[in-house]
Amino acid sequence: MLLLSRLAENLFWIGRYVERAENTARLLNVNYSASLEMAGRARESWRPLLELTGGEAQLRAKYGRVDARSISAWLAFDRDNPSSIASSVLHARENARGLRDRIPSEMWEALNRTYLNVCFQDEAVLARDGLFEYCVEARDAAQFFFGIAFATLPRDEGWSFMRAGQMLERGDNMLRVLQSRHRSVDTQALADPKQRALQDLRWVSVLKGASAYEAYRKRVHVGIDPIRIGEFLLLDEFFPRSVRYSAENLHDALAQIDRWHPGAHPEVLRLARWLVARLQYARVADILDEDNPALEELLGDFNRVGAAIDAAFFQQE
């Protein structure tokens, strides 16, 4: 069985872009809702989101202001933002076009419909209070897409590349969310009950942004404890959006690919295994308190796996 490098790359990036669209939609929705109740502190709830997706300078340059509206527009519809929901869907669709003869038509049609619904909107959506629906639509569309893929795409090498992209993006995204939240934890302020309440709210947002709130509550019976939340989102082996889960599935996908080309690219698997091992044996205190490994390092590890995949399968010759 043969897979052209270009197609493997397309599938990998479809996985990344659709996952990115979904994550961004979730985050945006949750933060927007949360910020409605925070009036003066809105900035604090938005900052991390911006840091996450980058581009504050461009945002300011284009909209002239940083507020709920401009940020929402920037993250949702703006095609000048390469990480917006619209841009992600657009790129995913472009990649899928080249694969039309190989992916089930339902997959293409789902993506195309999403593209038509999501990529031609603008701030008018905000004016009519439509952001929630917009984000839900994007999130649902992504899930639908992966659902169809799961159901109809043959489990061949191409599937593994898409899965690898998806999991890489998921892990990467979660790490960035934790990074931005973790930075803004102010332990001193915890003494003050009002501050404490705000902090808690923010952490709840983090959980909700990862669709983890209910799962967390079920699993961890303690209240809103940043450390436990961090642990849950980083290391929980059962929660499908945790960093550890993502790393493990990323490794599995790469192991599958390796079965098609046994021993051809040991570096890729080695890096993936290393990442999994780190997460399997880490303690949350080490990660969050002692920066050992730091969240940055873990992000770096994910990126290294991505670079190795690129070098091994997409860039040769």
Add this chain to the structure above:
Amino acid sequence: MRCEIRHTTEYRYPKPAWDSFNEVRLHPSSEARQTVRSFHLHVEPEAAITSHKDYFGALVHHVHVHEAHTFLKIEAEALVDTHPVPDPAPVPVAELRGLRGGYTEFLVPSPRVPAGDWAEVFEVKRPAPGDDLPTFLMDLTTHLRRRFTYDTQATAVHTPLAEFARHGRGVCQDFTHAMLGVARQLGIPARYVSGYLYSGGSLLGAEATHAWAECFLPGTGWLGYDPTNDCLARERHVKIGHGREYSDVSPVRGTYYGGGRGELDVEVRVYGEQ
């Protein structure tokens, strides 16, 4: 005359280039008018070199560099003995009518020498059937030389003949295409020749590859006329090959990936001794 030619082409790239494919037409032709004593092609970095004989009989070398590189040098060294070229025998223009099929290739329009009333455009007086063909061609050569101005800045590789005709400023490529246009229109088979010129400094177009026309004269055969220098192509002209027009004989052409904005350096040295 013994000529030694060194033709060096160097490319320098700010970023690595790869998959470089080059078609090299630098091997002097083996014909009656010259004997090729030796020919060497050096390439840096190491490259796979193959060759084939093209439609017009030229030996074409293929230079392929697969790996990334920031420097490519293609150097051709040739030793050629050119022989005296006798004056053509007189023959009336009317003899051309008797020519059979084999010269069609050099009588029909080609992309860079399209059909047109070039004799009128270049104000060339049509010869009468009884006129002497070699004389006419020599007069034509002189006429064009006087009419045109040698100017390396005036035209580019792709400048159409019609545009050159408007201002008459250009280089040997343009002069030659013009002569071909006129000759073909008048029913004289004519082909484009690429080669070298030993100038000893006095002739134009040296230190570079040169171009001139070859016309067919019944009774004599193909004879070279150089409109850039108003002379016959004799011992100082070393021929590489011929074709319908420039693009059939371009000395080096190629493609590559990456590289960024590369720099090209060409050096041609022609040494001669009688």
Add this chain to the structure above:
Amino acid sequence: MRYEPGNRFFDEMFTQSGNVRPHYQGVQEYIGQQGVAEFERRHRLLDLAFRNQGITFTVYGDALGTERTFPFDPVPRVIPAGEWAHLEAGLTQRVRALNAFLNDIYSDAQILGDGVIPSELVYTSAHFRREVHGVKVSQGLYTHIVGTDLIRNELGEYLVLEDNLRSPSGVSYLLANRQAMTRIYPGMFEGQGVRPVGHYTTALLALLQSVSPRENGTVVVLTPGMYNSAYFEHAYLAQQMGVELVEGRDLFVDAGRVWMRTTGGRQQVDVIYRRVDDDFLDPLTFRPDSALGVAGLVEVYRQGRVAIANAIGTGVADDKAVYAYVPDMIRYYLNETPLLNNVPTYLGWNPDQLEYMLANAGDLVFKAVGEAGGYGMLLGPYATREEVDTYLEKVRANPREFIAQPVVGLSRHPTFYPDTGEFEPAHVDLRPYILCGQDVTIVPGGLTRVALRRGSLVVNSSQGGGSKDTWVLDHDGPATPQGMSQLWHGDGLGQSQTQSQYQGGFGSAPLGQGQSQTQGGQSQSQSQLGGGNQTQSQSQSRRYDRVQADAQDWGTPPEAASSPEDAPGQHSFQQELAKDELGGDSRAGEDR
């Protein structure tokens, strides 16, 4: 389903007196039983079937990426066995002659030496590729896949309108049409003896494999990419054959071979079924600005390490001026009389014919020899004085580039019009697909294209054309519910008595089979006009309606994607050109 066919055009289904031709009786009965309402309902089902299968095309320039289905009319065009046998023999003869011509032109050119075809025509053809002169091709096959456009004149005689030897397209629609028809109208097929067409991709793959330089070679389909209007077909054929669909950037040349970039490393490629025009195949050899091809490909081809189908350089034989000489080629190479005639053609290159063309522009159809897709045409009878004058100026400036033909009234066929719920006659043509291997294999029938706009003669898809399923029956007469065997020789309903060669499947047709004409019975005089003689098969003075032939590829030709300045694009140069573009030495390089 009935209408008055009139006597102006040949009608496929009805005779001049309005009777149904025997081979259509089955269809007539079936549709009669159906009723219009049912027919309309199924018409919608057909559209849905196409959409679901993805038989759609993206309208160029449509950013929303909306897809349209190709208009399809369900009334099939039926060809009886005897008629088909004649066509098959004529087409086989034609492609054999064309292959012989190409072999000759790219080696000794004896046909030119013998003065049968003017050498100027060949040497000035933009598609005569000197770069591949002398290359040995496998089994002497230059053109492996041919799409020849046939029309039927007012007397019902089949004429060849043009041959397409480079990248003929449309076979995927043929296959999709048949599949849709058998699903939605199974009853129509019952007992009719329709010959199957589904073998095409199997035969195509076998053909491609047979020209591989290595045993069990790797075959790929080379496409310009998803922005090409025929992309669906490229993908479909690759998928049906089970081979990779690649773009230029998936391939590279190294160590004298062609390779594919896969996740498992490089994989050698042996046969390229290319749907990219010669000009864009190799930036080293042809257009340097092409990003669709593979640098160095032609040299590998020269060395015989990769096979290319159709071969490089076949375009010289489907040049519209060279087309006029195909009957001469048949005589010269095969020593036979052409079984299928050309449409009478005048060549601008010939001074006498040019004079005639200019004088009678109002009655003729002019075509530019290099153009495809119906571009560069003038329809004399329908153009204004001004348009004619403007066009003729171009002709005078470059006469070799133009031909002219009398307008031929295409045959008509009953077609369903949903807006009126009626069956009305619409003009049709036929494009059979010919596979040229050791044997010549022709899909029974081909793609029938129909001009859907009322009164239009334009069958081109981008201008309101559609298609029909084409049936070749394994018999000549009407079907009976029991089957066909007893009707093997027809039943004397005035059809020709020539026998079809086989029952089911399709195989090669032997050469040298004398065929009598099926309808009309007129012996046709020579259509090619050489040496100033004009023999016409029909009277020319009648004013006919338009005819417009379709293109090589069904849509606009592949566009050269412009490559960005830096990687991942590529750089090409001829030395001076590079010198112009690059920074560097001001010393006069090369012959400037």
